[in-house]
Amino acid sequence: MVNRTEETGVVLELQRLSTEDGPGVRTTVFLKGCTLACAWCHNPESIDPRPQVQWMGNRCIGCRTCVTACPQHALLLAGTGMQLDRSLCTGCGACVTACPSGAMDLLGARWTMQALLAEAIKDRAYFGPDGGVTVSGGEPTLQGEFCRSFLVSAHAAGLHTAIDTCGMAATDRFLAVAREADLVLYDLKEADVTRHKAFTGQDNTVILANVLALADMMRHEGRPRTLWIRTPLIPGATAADLNIRVLGGFIAENLADVVSRWDLCAFNNLARDKYARLGRDWLYAGTPLMSTEEVQHLVGVARSSGVDPGIVQWSGRTKLDDPLVVENHSADPGPSGLGGC
Ligand code: SF4
Ligand code: SF4
Structure with a gap:
């Protein structure tokens, strides 16, 4: 059972x-x-x-630790920022664990x-x-x-x-x-x-x-x-x-x-x-x-x-609304930024 x-x-x-x-x-x-x-x-x-990796450029110090840590060789740090080959990424999270500055994040987890x-x-x-x-x-x-x-x-x-x-x-x-x-x-x-x-x-x-x-x-x-x-x-x-x-x-x-x-x-x-x-x-x-x-x-x-x-x-919010003023119910996007439907 x-x-x-x-x-x-x-x-x-x-x-x-x-x-x-x-x-x-x-x-x-x-x-x-x-x-x-x-x-x-x-x-x-x-x-x-699947769980997905995201890179936050404003936190990245350019050390390339994540690139080395990735077992799938899915990461490349180029002049334009981090390039991730999502077809190779397994969502293992090794890059998130390895990053010293919290610039890699894994969206989603198994519960x-x-x-x-x-x-x-x-x-x-x-x-x-x-x-x-x-x-x-x-x-x-x-x-x-x-x-x-x-x-x-x-x-x-x-x-x-x-x-x-x-x-x-x-x-x-x-x-x-x-x-x-x-x-x-x-x-x-x-x-x-x-x-x-x-x-x-x-x-x-x-x-x-x-x-x-x-x-x-x-x-x-x-x-x-x-x-x-x-x-x-x-x-x-x-x-x-x-x-x-x-x-x-x-x-x-x-x-x-x-x-x-x-x-x-x-x-x-x-x-x-x-x-x-x-x-x-x-x-x-x-x-x-x-x-x-x-x-x-x-x-x-x-x-x-x-x-x-x-x-x-x-x-929801409209053009003239103060961001904190809402109509009917909250327009606060919350962590997921949904703001309703
Ligand atoms: S989650 Fe794993 S496979 Fe995906 S980029 Fe990070 S280290 Fe590489
Ligand atoms: S390990 Fe973190 S700080 Fe270093 S290059 Fe990768 S994302 Fe940037």
Whole structure:
């Protein structure tokens, strides 16, 4: 018999005292690995399912100790900075251990379920009556059995549980995980099948089918208890009247009896440095924040799309906001820089 507490998963990080990933104060667990590759991804270090090395040039003293320590000969320190051949890197961490100045870091580590739960439970005094734990990613259902076991154990420990999913998963696996969550935060990003594929690498056929299957499960089994839909507002992509109107029509027609909230999450540009540390360009590096007027216009489109207007909320920073001022709920990007969806 499998001892579930010994199951392991690759975890990017835990974010404590989160107020963005469900009700109340929560600990959010970010699992590594994603089934989409959104052009605007705010969490690029979560896409690869393996632990990943990153180099922080401002800490590097140029000693080349890491280059020598790497058993795969994957590192080269050149005039332009550290070059890492990711096709050779195994994520062994030898360069991180060897670096004398903390300039190499390993994103992601393997955790046992027991250790992860113990870490999440540490903060339960802050959760209050509404808070709990949320499993996010990446796409949490990619590590389906680990995620499911974690939710079961967290629930048994008396915690409110949530998952934050893009919905791109095999339906059986997705439902098996979602059944163990009290709340599902479900991303509907783009209504048009072709544009969805262009923006995220996959079309939205499975995503739409899975949210319908989820709604059926809610009606027949009462699990999960609550569904929130989230839509990132990305300038030049999803932040378009037509997209919001069509998504609203879909929600109104198919999910009205099970959805309790539709969050529109304004684009933020805080992931720029993350892309730089991973040695990647970012299409949205120069994209400014949206104005409050632009976001409120789309909120108006959503509220007149056929859904109950009372379920539509928005979050995130806008051009005129003081970085510390937030709308509805926190725009603090937190350690993962997500700032909402
Ligand atoms: S993690 Fe290991 S294989 Fe990858 S660069 Fe560092 S030492 Fe080399
Ligand atoms: S060991 Fe650290 S300080 Fe030395 S070259 Fe490598 S990253 Fe830079």
